[in-house]
Amino acid sequence: MRRFSLVLFTVILLAGCGDTVADLKEAAAGINSKANEAASAISIDVHFIRATEIEFDNQTFTINDLFKTILRDVEWNYDDSGETQQLKITGTWQNNGLFAQHSFSAYQKELLKENGEVEVILSFNNGTMDETKTKVSMIMDGETLIKEVGQEILHHLYKTYTQILL
Structure with missing residues (x-):
């Protein structure tokens, strides 16, 4: 009788675990499905543009390498609806020389590491970047701290990247 009770208890215990395992499998499938949706939401055009090679200061690197190195938590948004295609890259500021020409205090730098959002918009005509x-721009707590346009700021991003590699 004791054995029967032990077996019955084990079966009941395992039956409860079966539901939990099924729930875990279902949750994992849902996570995998969402990850696949997110991956497919990035179009082939974005992957192609991110793989675009840049030659600067005797070095060659991709747009992807550039922004994955100089920013944290990088997000990509591609818009090809207009005459000019645009790639918007957003990420969190890193204290790696990016915008070093701006004299941020040590306290501001700590805030920027957590809340400093950098946005870069690159424009393309027929697959060629128009520098x-x-x-x-860099925004922190709704305030625009930096807003620059043109080839000089892009070259500053390139210089920051190449200095990090040294």
Whole structure:
């Protein structure tokens, strides 16, 4: 009788675990499904543009390498609805020399590491980047701290990247 009770208790216990395992499998499938949706939401055009090679200061790197290195938590948004295609890259500021020409205090730098959102907009015509239309801004707590346009700011991003690699 004791054995029967032990077996019955084990079966009941395992039956409860079966529901939990099924729930875990269902949750994992849902996570996998959402990850696949997110991956497919990035069009082939975005992948192609992110793989675009840049030659600067005797170095070659991709747009993807550039922004994955100089920013944290990078997000990509591609818009090809207009005459000019635009790639908007957003990410969190890193204290790696990016915008070093701006004299942020140590306290501001700590705040920027958590809340400093950098937005870069690159424009393309027929698959070729138009560096003169580059737009870069940094916003913290709703306030625009930096807003620059043109080839100079893009080259500053390139220089920041190449200095990080040294």
